[in-house]
Amino acid sequence: MENYKPDPVFEKLGLDNGAPFYDPVTAAAFPDHTVRYRNQRWAEKVGLGDLSEEGWVSHFGRFEPLPDNLQAPVAIRYHGHQFRSYNPDIGDGRGFLFAQLRDEQNRLLDLGTKGSGKTPYSRFGDGRLTLKGGVREVLATEMLEAQGVYTSKTFSLIETGEKLYREDEPSPARSAVLVRLSHSHVRFGAFQRLAYEKNDEAIAALVDYCIEQFYPALAGKEGEDRILSLFEKAVQHTAQLAAQWMAAGFVHGVLNTDNMNVTGESFDYGPWRFAPIADPSFTAAYFDQTGLYAFGRQAEAGAWNLAQLGGALSLLAPVEALNEALRLFSPAYEEAMSDAFFRRLGLRRAGEGDFAFVTNFLRWMTETGAPYERVFFDWFCGSASEDRASQSPAAELYAQDKFSEIRDALSSAAPDRPERLARDYFKGAKPCTMLIDEVEAIWAPIADEDDWSAFRAKLEEIGRLREALGFDASRFIP
Structure with missing residues (x-):
């Protein structure tokens, strides 16, 4: 040790x-x-x-x-x-x-x-x-x-x-x-409980803990500015998390306020699902009958939960100032969506027009029902993967006129670290996925015969994906 x-x-x-x-x-x-x-x-x-x-x-x-x-x-x-x-x-x-x-x-x-x-x-x-x-x-x-x-x-x-x-x-x-x-x-929810108990002193102590441990650059802030600065960080990181879920095609399933934290870290996985296609109404929980936490509504859920956090912090900071900080969510989300999608596509951002591309890309995915993870796999690093994409089972979708604008944008964007395409993962015929049928197929032999081989094989496959993409998802940037 x-x-x-x-x-x-x-x-x-x-x-x-x-x-x-x-x-x-x-x-x-x-x-x-x-x-x-x-x-x-x-x-x-x-x-x-x-x-x-x-x-x-x-x-x-x-x-x-x-x-x-x-x-x-x-x-x-x-x-x-x-x-x-x-x-x-x-x-x-x-x-x-x-x-x-x-x-x-x-x-x-x-x-x-x-x-x-x-x-x-x-x-x-x-x-x-x-x-x-x-x-x-x-x-x-x-x-x-x-x-x-x-x-x-x-x-x-x-x-x-x-x-x-x-x-x-x-x-x-x-x-x-x-x-x-x-x-x-x-x-x-920790702040909500203290607000429910009207414990201003404890809220201030918890704010101090969060700043000291997660956001030390805010240590010089005092009074209301201290509260507002922490809230702004929570807004920023929650927006980033929602965007990362979208780029992963992931649906958390239960986005209650007790399942979100001040660093914007995803956690507590119950009825999660990966979306097979870009369906905004796709839900993970059978009990989410109204689609409150559906794939396309996760950013909305994050913003609503932030409003509840702001309500708890309003015991120590002005409501209007907290609302002003909350209004940062939309532009932060747009920026984070551009970052997340370009990163997953292995492309460098161009700047202006990036979010418009992401919007068009998702619209095309939704309208065509293109397999979610397959598209990222086929077009990783844009133009550097055109030959690979032409051999894909989804090649017919890429040949359609409605994809031409997306193709042009993918081809014109600069690849980011294209050497990653030399990894064995990208030489394979299909992407690593985690759809519900696959999860059940992994569990079945464990339940029936205590056979863990499919579980171990899937972890090895995910490991190849992790090494090929080379993301530093573990690093928190205050």
Whole structure:
């Protein structure tokens, strides 16, 4: 553990046994511990790569404290709007903050859990996670990181030997506990709870924590400017996240205010989906019957959630100034859409007219029903891939007149690092995808025969995608 840098700073926020920010909790005692996934790549980045399997299980299955770290896990307190209805009865209900540490960039990172047992906020739940839910989260985070989305990383998945009963999947279901590595656990809902309690002092303390740990360049700001500057950063990074989801063809599914945080990091994967085509109405959750969080409405959801965060901060800053900051969302989103789509297409931005191209590109994708990931694969680096695109199963779409304007724009844009096309990934016949049928096909042999070969093969395929694209999605830029 040579490069392990513990820094459990969150516990310093709490007074009177953690109030009003968190509650100390105890992890569940599981009957069995079988490591199903270990993120060795990220373990090495945070100085935990040399842990033995026994040590891994000790810390991430039994939750024995890491050296010089939190001596007891803490369940973080928050409220939230869930499908636009305010809920004051939530918080960390099946997870907790287990440890904090610094990575090679000296960023503060959190190790948090999912399925680690009951907390004061479990309500009627059992505090557990199904193994299938854990497998799905591994697949989501690995795929999104490869595609350049700023996401939490699944750090560990351990099967725990319990049988769970769920309405939405065959029961009894196998159980697991998951550990995720995140840059921030500070959800919009944490501010909402403090505003609900009218605790101005605690809101100010949480603002100070966010600035010190995530946005140190704002440290010189004072008073209302301090609050407004933090809010502007949240607006900017939420816009970037929504744009990255769009470029990935990803639908989060449950964009409640307790599922968004101040650094704009994507996290907490439940009923997620990747869209097979550019369908704005495509939803991930079967219970999202009105399409509130549909593919084409994710930016709208982000802006609405930011308005709720602004409402909580209005206890300390003027409403009109917060509204003015919120109005930055639209131009930030347009800029971020241009960045995200040009990056995924392997092209350098030209400047003026970039967003118009993205708009036209998405319109063409929507009208033709072109396979989402296939188009990015076929036209990576623009003109440098024309021959590849002509051999694609989608070549007939590219030959149509309605694609000519898109083709011209792709061909005229300068390729960015075209040497990436020499990677084996781009010599293949098809892109790496993660559609729901594929996810179910990966899970089926695990459920039926405890056969993990398809799961491992998919992770290897995603690894080739990640290496070919060469995105630094892990880096947070304040």
